[in-house]
Structures are given as structure tokens and as C-alpha cells.
Amino acid sequence: MDLPPAPEDLDFAACERARYARDPAWDGVIFIGVRSTGIYCRPVCPARQPLSRNVRYYRSAAAAEAAGHRPCLRCRPETAPFSPAWNGTRSTVGRALRLIEAGALDTGTVAALAERLGLGPRHLTRLFERHLGASPAAVARTRRVQRAKRLIDTTHLTMTEIAAQAGFASLRSFNAAFRAAYRCAPTDLRRKERGGLCPPRPPPTRGQATPGPA
Incomplete structure (x- = not known):
């Protein structure tokens, strides 16, 4: 079994082996961005494996989101273990x-x-x-959204209460950050069954890259 690399030395071939093996030792160490879907996953995600040419590896959930990916609703990156x-x-x-x-x-x-x-x-x-x-600010923003997602999944708190408990300064900032991460409103996501999908990503605006084919 390959040992997880230091995050600054991610090796594509080693990450590929971990992904195809769904190796739990790498869970929380790497996050997998899929260009064809715009989603990022944990290496243990049960979803069908994407083509290697559509895959990019990231050191953190925040880095994947900064690259334009939204969290997978099947493997739930917000529940990944604290990376060793x-x-x-x-x-x-x-x-x-x-x-x-x-x-x-x-x-x-x-x-x-x-x-x-x-x-x-x-x-x-x-x-x-x-x-x-x-950056620290990007990591903090992702962690706040992850806290909120866990509260949405596990409590019946109102969105105002979730925003406060997750650390957002206002409901407006919570809604904006959640939409940026999940491409849908937190109230919409709560109404969906587990494993459901948010609405498709909107067409890229001028100057943005269009995802490649699957």
C-alpha cells in the first residue's frame, strides 16, 4: 500500500492508485476534482470512477473549491477525517x-x-x-460551509440558526457562501433526498473555461 505523500508533493500516479483502490488511508489527504462534472470528491467516493484526463488532485477541500469545483453529495467531503x-x-x-x-x-x-x-x-x-x-481565509470559509452542511443534514435548526452556529456573520453571507460552494441554496438542498443533486451548473460566463467531455 502506498503511503500518503506530503501534500506539497502530490504525485499523480500515486493519487491515481489510491483513487482506483478507494484507499481509506488517503481519505482527508487528497481531494479529487472532476473537470467534466465540476464536482470534487474524497478518494473513498463510491461513484463511478471518472476518466483520468478529467481528474485533478487537490491538497484540501478549500483548494478544490477555489478551482471551481462543488462538493460531492454522495461522499460528502465535509465529513472527511482530519488529514494526517x-x-x-x-x-x-x-x-x-x-x-x-x-x-x-x-x-x-x-x-x-x-x-x-x-x-x-x-x-x-x-x-x-x-x-x-x-489561503487561511479560503480554508476558514470552506470550514464554515462544511459546518453548515453538517447542521443541515443532522438538525432541524432554521437557516438563521445554522448560519450563526456555523460562524457566519449574517444569513446573507451564509447563503452566498453556500451557493458558491454547492451551486444551490441551503433550503433547496435540505429539501432534497440524501444523494440528490443540486441543479446543473449554469453555463460558464464569458472568459470561463467550459468543462471537457466525460
């Missing part, structure tokens, strides 16, 4: 992630977070880009 690649020598990033999970960037700034860690905001951003492929 964030531990060990990446302790600073790991500590930052724990603080973000606790809400450090829900009301605070990246500069304040960096100060708590004893380093500058630029250096913290470089570490995040190196290990996760996304």
Missing part, C-alpha cells in the same frame, strides 16, 4: 487549523491568527499555500 498530513512537522499549520475550526477567523483576522501562532500573516499564508493549496 497536517500533523508532525506541519504542527504550525495543524495548530492554525484547530484555531480556525474553533472560530478564530469567523470574527478575527488572519493577522490576529498569525500573531497567536508567533509568526507574520504573510508567512502563515505561505505555509497554508504550501501544505493546503489555499
